[in-house]
Amino acid sequence: MRGSDQVELTPGKKFVRALLVGFLLAIPIFAVWLMIGDRQSQSARARQSIAAGWGGPQTIAGPELSIPFKQTVNTTEQVNGTAVTHTTTIDRRLILAPSGIDAATVLLPERRSRSIYDVVIYRAQTRGRALFQLPSDLASLGVQPGTLEPARAEIRFGVSDARGLSANPDIRVGGTKLPLGPGGGTSLVGSGFYAPIDLTKVDPARLAVDFNFTLRGNGSIAMAPRAGDTAWKISSPWSNPSFAGGFLPDDRTVTPKGFEARYRIGNLALGRSLLFVEGTEAPASKEAPAADAADDAQVASIALMEPVDLYSQVDRATKYGFLFVGFTFLAYLLFDVIGGVRVATVEYLLAGAGLVLFFVLLLAFAEVIGFTPAYILAALAITGLNTAYSAAVLKSWRRAGVIGAILAALYAVLYVLLSLEAYSLLIGALLLFAALAGTMYVTRRLDWAGVRGGEVAEG
Known part of the structure; x- marks a missing residue:
């Protein structure tokens, strides 16, 4: 006979049974949660393959002026108990950061x-001007007068993923376009490109560098x-930027048509010598000196x-799975005991399987x-x-x-919870409180243990 397995069950035992079936459904809900993580990983790998060869997240730096010079180094070693001093000349480079940079980037x-x-993915066109002022007193850095080789200087730019350089950058000094070479990089970003320059033909006391280049990248x-x-x-x-890193914009405007942000960062905030x-110099990051990408705190x-983010939304929705199981089972239980x-x-299990589906x-x-x-279609199908x-x-x-109305209301409330992330906990807590209060009121005179013997009183 249908339902013969519960002829002798008291209301309390029926409640425990519904509770145990609900806990059993935690297994498929957890399996769905794992499936979401797996699909999200597959999506990330697919996106990486799509963006491969285009350019990754880009970090731009520079320009910096690099000037070679000769430095005399004395080394002492013991030869047959006698100290012998050797004098060698090595090639070093003096690095000068700009006194000011004014740059603008258009991100498409x-x-x-x-x-x-x-x-x-994106294309980012960056143009601007950098001003350099070479100090006259270099003795404090160990650079002796006459050892500099200004004819072999370089203007270096840092680009974290040089594959994203879709065309040769346009670097000019005094209106003259400079030739370019691969590699180089700056003290903060170790890869990029450089432009050789003969400083003997320009005024090193006030050097203006105009730059214009386009980068391909993705993500950030x-x-x-x-x-x-x-x-x-x-x-x-x-229209959906996320501002991060060690510096936030002084002014920003975000509208449905796009965003605009302005940064103003002084050297005192950087804590580095120009x-x-x-x-x-000390490395930009304690973990990795002068890496291909600068430390997050420096950008x-x-x-x-x-x-x-659909995977994030589905993941959050799955975390409310017990809410659906609990409310549906509660309605079944009340129809059963009252x-x-x-x-x-088995009917609890089949109804719960539909909710997990x-x-x-x-x-x-x-x-x-x-x-x-997808949410509307799945909700209509399961309801x-x-x-x-x-x-x-x-x-x-x-x-x-009644069951259909409960499910429809739950799906509607869940969608609101997913849309209003800041208030989801508050709304969910109030919903649970209302459900508990209603259940307590309806069952306040129910003989859960089955020992009173009479009919449940009305009211």
């Missing part, structure tokens, strides 16, 4: 797709400031955030049609399925309508 995003995956772009005064303006039609001998960074409609253990459908559809349409099944279990379409 673009979406690339492969199968169901896509990634946001950052500026590693290294000047007496750095002014950087960045603008883009992308003039030093290459190899003698101003902007990330191009996705308007909706309405007199017996609900078997919602999150699988949500993930599968979201990868193809987006989160919101319809469980409502129809409840009509058979509860022997009434009116009772099944």
Whole structure:
């Protein structure tokens, strides 16, 4: 006979049984959560393959002026008990950061797709001017007069991923375009390009360098400031920027049509000398000296955030899985112990399986049609399925309508929780409080232990 497994069960035992079935459903919910993580990893790998060869997250730095000089070094060694001094001449480089940089970057995003995956890439056009002032007194750095070789100087630029240089940069001094060479880099970003310059043909006391170059990249772009005064303006039609790094913009405007940010960073905030001998300065990061990308604390960074991260949304939705199971099982339990409609253990399991399937459908559809349409489609499918099944279990379409209404309300509330992240905990807590208060009121005179013997009193 259907439902014969619960003829002798008291209301309290029925509650424990529903609770145990709910805990059993934690296994498939956890499996769905693991599936989301796996799909997210696959998405990240696919995006990396799409962006391969285009350019990674970019950090730009410079320019810096590098001037070679000769340095005499005395070394002493013991030969047959006698101290012998050797004098050698080595090549060193004097590094001079600009006294001021005024730069502007225009960031143009673009979406690339492969199968169901896509990634946001960009082109960043940066132009500006840097001013250098070479000090007259270099003795404090161990640079002797007459040892500098200004004819072999270099203007160095740092680019964290030089593959993103889509065309040769335009570097000019006094209106004259300079030839370029690969490599070089700066004290903060170890890769990039350089322009050789003969300082004997210009005024080294006030050297102005105009630069204009375009970078390809994805994910984020950052500026590693290294000047007496750095002014950087960045603008883009992308409407979801994330400002990070060790420096935040002094002024920023974000609208649905894009964003614009302005940075102003002085050398006192950087805590670094503008003039030093290459190899003698402390590294930018304690973990990695002069790496290909500067330390996060030394850069101003902007990330191009996705308007909706569907995997994050599905992951958050899955964490509310117990809310759906709990409310649905609570309705079944009340129909069972108060309405007199017996609900078997297998029926709890099948209804719960449908609730868990919602999150699988949500993930599968979201990868193809987006989160919101997927959410609506999955919610309609599971609400319809469980409502129809409840009509058979509860022997009434009116009772099944209650289950359907509960699920529809839960899906609506969950969508609000996912949209209003800042208030999700508050709304969820109030919803649970209301459910507990309602259950306590309805069951306040219920004989859970089955020892009173009479009918449950009304009211």
